[in-house]
Amino acid sequence: MLRKMYMKRFIYFFVFFLLLTLSLFFVMNRLSSKTLEDNLIGASKNQLDYVKGILDGIMYEANMYGVQFAADSDVRFYQSQVIELSNYDSQMKKNEIVDRLRQILLSSRSIESIGIYWKSEESFLSTNNTLEARLPFKEVQERGWRIVEGSLYYFAVYPYIQKNGKVEPAQYVVGVKLKTDYLKSLLKKAVNNDSSNAFFLFNQQQLWSEKEVDNDLLKAVNSMLTPQPESTVKYDYHTKSDDYYVLSRYIEPIDAYLITYTRTNDFLQPLDRNRKVFLVSILAVLTLGLFVIFTFYRNYYRNIRLLEKKFSQVEQGNHNTRITENTDKEFYSLFRSFNHMVAEIQELFVSLKTETDLRRSAELKQLQAQINPHFLYNSLFYIMSVAQFSPDAVMRMSKHLAEYYRYLTKLDQHEVTLESELQFAEHFLIIMTLSKKIEYKIDLPAELASLPLTPLIIQPVVENAIQHGIEGRQGAHQVTIDVKRTQTAITIRISDDGKGLSQEDIHRLETQLESDTPPEGIRGVGLWNVNRRLRNTYGELSGLQFSTNDWGGLSVLMLIDFSAEKGETYATTDRG
Incomplete structure (x- = not known):
């Protein structure tokens, strides 16, 4: 089997083994990259869900306070009581409502201010009783969330419940303003590290973020967004030098997207570096392997093939063949022994042929000597007995007897x-x-x-x-x-x-x-x-x-x- 393993097959096997190793490493590297990326995406989704949960709690709190004061009897009858009460009692009533609003701010980290605006009287009570604070309330006709001047509000109106499907004009509006800085601070909880960033996108136009967001990425993400309230959607974004994965979560009540994106290069760069090192190592092993194969072929395999060729010639009967090629120390003794062996075989065959020829010659002479002499005597006596009356029989006997002995005597x-x-x-x-x-x-x-x-x-x-x-x-x-x-x-x-x-x-x-x-x-x-x-x-x-x-x-x-x-x-x- 080893005699039939040619050098080309060995090289093919060596290259195949290296390619197989390289393929396995490539697959393992891809699996490692995919596993790492899946883990990163999973962690980002969990963080996104966590922030979404906090935001849902904040919105529920704002909604609850808005509805609470919209249905509060003191607020509902405040204007009629102010008319009936004295100035002092009226002021005390006002202070009582404002104190209740301020108590809410003391217990909430996310609410910046709460205000109540009576449309017909154009009166306004708020924890922030400034002229600018009442402006967002004037245009409100229905409850819901709004972005006003870069701030997020929840508005509740009275009457809170419409009767018989009729839309009644709002008597007063309760507005809960959330802290913009606090909402932005929640974005920190949605990122993994410095390679990640998060932002709110309201109405696919207004952006809230603590870090600068790349405009090209924002445009690409904005074109891909689709509202899916119950799930986190993943997008891929690629530039010439960087790769990103983008996660978005649609928040339906405020018509906003909570978006986080992560540059994967920083995480996958060690794997890429290891892959490059491995590729360089494979190339080095391939180069070294080819050099070893070439050296083996030049110093060993070629000499072994030469020796095999010479043995084949000896098997075919060519005993004059010799190995005259110059060789190194490893094969010098072997080739010298081969030449000596073939010379001995040649001498042995010459000696054997000589002995065989002599043996056959001796056997032939022995056979010639073993011819029964009685056969000759009987033949001669027969000739003598028939010579007088049958000359033809004598001639026939003499002819065949002569041919018989001529064959024997000339048999050389x-x-x-x-x-x-x-x-x-x-x-x-x-x-x-x-x-x-x-x-x-x-x-x-x-x-x-x-x-x-x-x-x-x-x-x-x-x-x-x-x-x-x-x-x-x-x-x-x-x-x-x-x-x-x-x-x-x-x-x-x-x-x-x-x-x-x-x-x-x-x-x-x-x-x-x-x-x-x-x-x-x-x-x-x-x-x-x-x-x-x-x-x-x-x-x-x-x-x-x-x-x-x-x-x-x-x-x-x-x-x-x-x-x-x-x-x-x-x-x-x-x-x-």
Whole structure:
């Protein structure tokens, strides 16, 4: 697996890991920013609700005092009593009402003044009995909240309750003026810190604030405002350099908005700074990582790939390859060991080839020496016995005997063709048919004639079929040689109609052939030798197999399994 991990894949994985880390950090940073912003907005909403609650209490208090004095009997009958009372008693009555109004101011922090104005008499009682104080009362015809000269008033009129749906003119007006500075001081409770500001916006025109409000922000907010009395509405406002979130709460009784806005840059700036530091760190890690990868590639990976390439050449049989590139200390010893190892392997293969050639030559000479001399004697005696009355038989015997021994004496190569090996076996069979009653048949497909084959591999099996098969059974006289091919092997089946072998004898014979040493004596040595040569030359899947045929005799199957190299040769022969 490590051999297949290319450098490009490693770089891709490294970059992917960095991008994944960067993405996770970006997501975490966004989540942190969102969480912080949500917490800030939540805190601002709570503060806004708190101020709204205080303001509702102030308005309720002003409303209550206005209604209280509008329905008060002393106030309602004050004008009629003044006419009937003396000047002293009238003044005392006036002082009594004013004292009651002033007592309210002592118990309230939000009320600046309270006044009562009788329209028909144009008389005015107030805690602030100045000419300017009575002016806001003159135009009032109905109860409600008003902004007059930058101050917030609540007006109650008498009659307070209209009868039968008829609008009756106001007899007198009770006005409660709230402290503007106190209302502005409430705005401090609606801000988080110096990055926040709050203000009241009345009728979307008049502004109350303790701090200066940016005009562009005010215009943008004014265009976005919608009256939603029961909820706090959030808006976003952005400039080139700053980001804001804006919260507004509509106060329906006074037709005003309580608005707070916060610049988020001051809160998110530490996170932005951390993000920038992290990005710089990621770039530094990326640069360092690429440098390490380049160094690894130059000093290690390239040398490892070179070593892998050289090993592949050795596997393909190129034992002359060497590593001649200059390298550093880490790989110098390894490359030197590789060159030494390949040189040793090359010497070993040369030595092995020499020994193999010598062994095959010795085996061939041994096989040539093992040819039964009795075969020659019997053939010569046959020639002598028929020389006087059958010259043709002498000529045929002499011809095939000469071809037989010429093949043996001139055999100096390690491979022959299948056709020549079968011709050699046929010479032997013809010689045997001249002296004995034997019939034979050889079936060789034409496309297999030039197939390379190790020499003297078929004749010993044919000779064994005649000596131990046909000669051991009365009337036996048939020998067949059948050559076939499969996908990866060649089979040569040699069958006779001799006495055959029992299953126990076949098993015993197969056991002898599997032995590493030849059987004692001369019986079975030929078959053991053929089986051993087949396995040594063509691999462990090759060898001899035995079975009883339809004649009752023995069939010897010679299986030749071609390796990859032999298979290529076979395929070439088959195509030719």
